[in-house]
Amino acid sequence: xxxxxxxxxxxxxxxxxxxxxxxxxxxxxxxxxxxxxxxxxxxxxxxxxxxxxxxxxxxxxxxxxxxxxxxxxxxxxxxxxxxxxxxxxxxxxxxxxxxxxxxxxxxxxxxxxxxxxxxxxxxxxxxxxxxxxxxxxxxxxxxxxxxxxxxxxxxxxxxxxxxxxxxxxxxxxxxxxxxxxxxxxxxxxxxxxxxxxxxxxxxxxxxxxxxxxxxxxxxxxxxxxxxxxxxxxxxxxxxxxxxxxxxxxxxxxxxxxxxxxxxxxxxxxxxxxxxxxxxxxxxxxxxxxxxxxxxxxxxxxxxxxxxxxxxxxxxxxxxxxxxxxxxxxxx
Amino acid sequence: xxxxxxxxxxxxxxxxxxxxxxxxxxxxxxxxxxxxxxxxxxxxxxxxxxxxxxxxxxxxxxxxxxxxxxxxxxxxxxxxxxxxxxxxxxxxxxxxxxxxxxxxxxxxxxxxxxxxxxxxxxxxxxxxxxxxxxxxxxxxxxxxxxxxxxxxxxxxxxxxxxxxxxxxxxxxxxxxxxxxxxxxxxxxxxxxxxxxxxxxxxxxxxxxxxxxxxxxxxxxxxxxxxxxxxxxxxxxxxxxxxxxxxxxxxxxxxxxxxxxxxxxxxxxxxxxxxxxxxxxxxxxxxxxxxxxxxxxxxxxxxxxxxxxxxxxxxxxxxxxxxxxxxxxxxx
DNA sequence: TTGAAAGCGCTAACAA
DNA sequence: TTGTTAGCGCTTTCAA
Numbered sequence: 293x294x295x296x297x298x299x300x301x302x303x304x305x306x307x308x309x310x311x312x313x314x315x316x317x318x319x320x321x322x323x324x325x326x327x328x329x330x331x332x333x334x335x336x337x338x339x340x341x342x343x344x345x346x347x348x349x350x351x352x353x354x355x356x357x358x359x360x361x362x363x364x365x366x367x368x369x370x371x372x373x374x375x376x377x378x379x380x381x382x383x384x385x386x387x388x389x390x391x392x393x394x395x396x397x398x399x400x401x402x403x404x405x406x407x408x409x410x411x412x413x414x415x416x417x418x419x420x421x422x423x424x425x426x427x428x429x430x431x432x433x434x435x436x437x438x439x440x441x442x443x444x445x446x447x448x449x450x451x452x453x454x455x456x457x458x459x460x461x462x463x464x465x466x467x468x469x470x471x472x473x474x475x476x477x478x479x480x481x482x483x484x485x486x487x488x489x490x491x492x493x494x495x496x497x498x499x500x501x502x503x504x505x506x507x508x509x510x511x512x513x514x515x516x517x518x519x520x521x522x523x524x525x526x527x528x529x530x531x532x533x534x535x536x537x538x539x540x541x542x543x544x545x546x547x548x549x550x551x552x553x554x555x556x557x558x559x560x561x562x563x564x565x566x567x568x569x570x571x572x573x574x575x576x577x578x579x580x581x582x583x584x585x586x587x588x589x590x591x592x593x594x595x596x597x598x599x600x601x602x603x604x605x606x607x608x609x610x611x612x613x614x615x616x617x618x619x620x621x622x623x
Numbered sequence: 624x625x626x627x628x629x630x631x632x633x634x635x636x637x638x639x640x641x642x643x644x645x646x647x648x649x650x651x652x653x654x655x656x657x658x659x660x661x662x663x664x665x666x667x668x669x670x671x672x673x674x675x676x677x678x679x680x681x682x683x684x685x686x687x688x689x690x691x692x693x694x695x696x697x698x699x700x701x702x703x704x705x706x707x708x709x710x711x712x713x714x715x716x717x718x719x720x721x722x723x724x725x726x727x728x729x730x731x732x733x734x735x736x737x738x739x740x741x742x743x744x745x746x747x748x749x750x751x752x753x754x755x756x757x758x759x760x761x762x763x764x765x766x767x768x769x770x771x772x773x774x775x776x777x778x779x780x781x782x783x784x785x786x787x788x789x790x791x792x793x794x795x796x797x798x799x800x801x802x803x804x805x806x807x808x809x810x811x812x813x814x815x816x817x818x819x820x821x822x823x824x825x826x827x828x829x830x831x832x833x834x835x836x837x838x839x840x841x842x843x844x845x846x847x848x849x850x851x852x853x854x855x856x857x858x859x860x861x862x863x864x865x866x867x868x869x870x871x872x873x874x875x876x877x878x879x880x881x882x883x884x885x886x887x888x889x890x891x892x893x894x895x896x897x898x899x900x901x902x903x904x905x906x907x908x909x910x911x912x913x914x915x916x917x918x919x920x921x922x923x924x925x926x927x928x929x930x931x932x933x934x935x936x937x938x939x940x941x942x943x944x945x946x947x948x949x950x951x952x953x954x
Numbered sequence: 955t956t957g958a959a960a961g962c963g964c965t966a967a968c969a970a
Numbered sequence: 971t972t973g974t975t976a977g978c979g980c981t982t983t984c985a986a
Contacts, residue, residue: 294762296979307957312981322955342737343683344979346674347962354717354738363703363917365696372694375720384738386685387718389706407673407685407715431625514904543904550906573845573874573901575881586694627963638973643965653971675963678978 295338304332354384356404356412360392373589392417411596417481433599437592440482449592451614456581457490464533473506473531475520517544533561539570562621576620626669635663685715687735687743691723704920723748742927748812764930768923771813780923782945787912788821791894795864804837804862806851848875864892870901893952907951
């Protein structure tokens with residue numbers, strides 16, 4: 293049997309209420325008593341049972357984190373930001389991978405709710421009606437991180453994907469490129485749809501038309517970048533620049549170009565998205581849109597703590613600043 | 624107020640014990656009763672409280688995962704393996720980053736124990752006496768993943784680091800290299816120490832001596848790989864091959880060499896370690912030691928489930944097979 | 955400053 | 971097949 297608060301109380305000749313008070317740092321305890329209790333806690337090796345505490349207090353100091361894939365370099369950076377802030381506020385994290393599968397996402401939310409998490413940080417792709425419904429009926433606050441809810445009903449932390457993409461493509465256009473292709477991941481994620489909007493707006497601003505064959509959709513992998521480039525280079529008129537929806541795909545694009553004997557940026561310029569560590573781990577180094585992943589995670593978690601404490605929050609949807617960093621994959 | 628098992632019992636005209644039975648899939652319930660209960664659960668939107676269940680049953684179906692840094696491409700892959708298997712066995716995961724800081728590691732273990740996890744998967748650097756003590760006195764099983772306890776007292780899942788390093792260096796020597804440098808990360812981790820042992824053994828086998836200036840220690844980053852190369856290339860006699868303790872550092876090494884105008888593998892051959900996705904995301908692609916990260920995580924979690932179920936385990940320390948994969952950074 | 959006692963929502967004997 | 975009941979270990983009034 294484990295040592296309980298009751299054992300400590302008996303050994304210290306006080307009531308369990310008093311032990312509870314010293315464990316929880318309640319000031320209404322005479323210093324001498326506190327000392328005595330602390331000593332017997334030490335002596336017995338008492339370890340408070342957080343489950344019992346959770347049942348009695350209705351707080352678990354645990355938050356759920358739903359993430360598409362923790363092994364993705366992009367999401368793991370977000371997760372780090374979340375965990376660091378969670379830690380700072382004494383929360384633990386229950387982490388689960390969803391693979392962006394809707395059924396799994398809904399199941400995960402419910403499973404975390406059963407575990408009585410005090411809040412949830414949610415990362416995903418497309419937010420459907422079903423999601424919004426879940427979020428709305430949740431007994432605890434939910435914050436979206438790097439995930440956009442088009443209806444803006446759910447608190448969230450993002451950057452302005454449309455504008456960021458617009459600026460990236462504009463840079464390419466300003467560099468004198470006649471044609472800019474767009475290589476993206478799963479079309480279903482709202483963030484990627486917004487990037488596409490920005491791409492189109494930049495072209496329209498430059499009075500260029502959107503060409504279907506300059507638009508390539510694959511998955512989010514390095515390999516799909518290589519494949520995309522093969523398609524693009526087989527075109528009669530190959531593009532002189534490529535805007536890519538993620539750094540990992542962009543590395544594939546760069547290598548795909550180089551494998552064909554062409555040069556980046558002389559023959560083709562490339563701009564990525566995210567500014568993961570990968571952007572600097574390639575030659576030429578990758579020009580890319582800076583998305584502050586760690587900060588998005590950290591801010592989302594911080595925002596969640598406010599909701600959990602029932603503090604007033606002035607703005608539900610926070611938009612963090614982005615920027616374009618020019619390295620050597622552009623002229 | 625939330626819906627409890629008691630509300631369901633009342634509404635369905637049965638006892639709470641019966642409700643508990645249908646929720647837990649106990650077969651001793653008449654089908655008609657089960658149906659009735661299920662319906663009122665649905666109607667009331669009842670959600671079982673896992674905290675209360677945990678307190679009553681002394682099982683939380685939650686395992687703790689201590690990880691140095693989830694944003695590391697190496698560890699996040701391990702974490703994915705852990706989560707997938709955990710999920711398969713209906714466990715949730717409490718994930719925390721330790722940054723390989725001993726105090727934090729110990730604190731984390733205790734915090735997870737307070738939360739009454741059913742078991743712990745531990746990843747870290749060096750295992751000290753203090754760690755072993757914690758592991759030994761833990762009320763729940765602990766399994767090490769990609770983490771070696773020199774005393775072999777704690778269950779663990781690893782590859783044979785010494786032998787793997789030996790083979791990698793031997794490959795380089797067999798390719799005719801006169802001198803092989805070794806670039807490694809923090810010297811404190813036992814795994815890296817073992818890689819060093821393998822490196823030395825391979826040199827000794829080839830009747831070569833270990834030269835201090837061919838041994839570079841940095842942190843685990845890409846940048847430290849670049850720095851390491853600078854040091855190496857400034858030597859009077861530069862090595863003709865470099866064995867690197869991780870893929871990320873190895874990318875830095877390759878680019879450092881290329882930035883100096885030298886060629887990999889013609890001027891210098893490079894072999895990495897881990898076979899993370901990075902190994903294929905560089906030109907030339909990286910020859911490396913394959914460490915099955917996902918599998919190590921998965922097997923560690925599987926092993927933990929056996930301990931949690933009090934099954935007999937024939938061998939506490941499992942050593943997974945490794946291999947060397949030759950790509951284009953070697954001749 | 956301290957203690958007594960009533961839950962928190964569930965599981966698990968035990969009885970019927 | 972179903973119900974009764976006693977906890978699980980803690981927090982939190984309420985009284986003293």
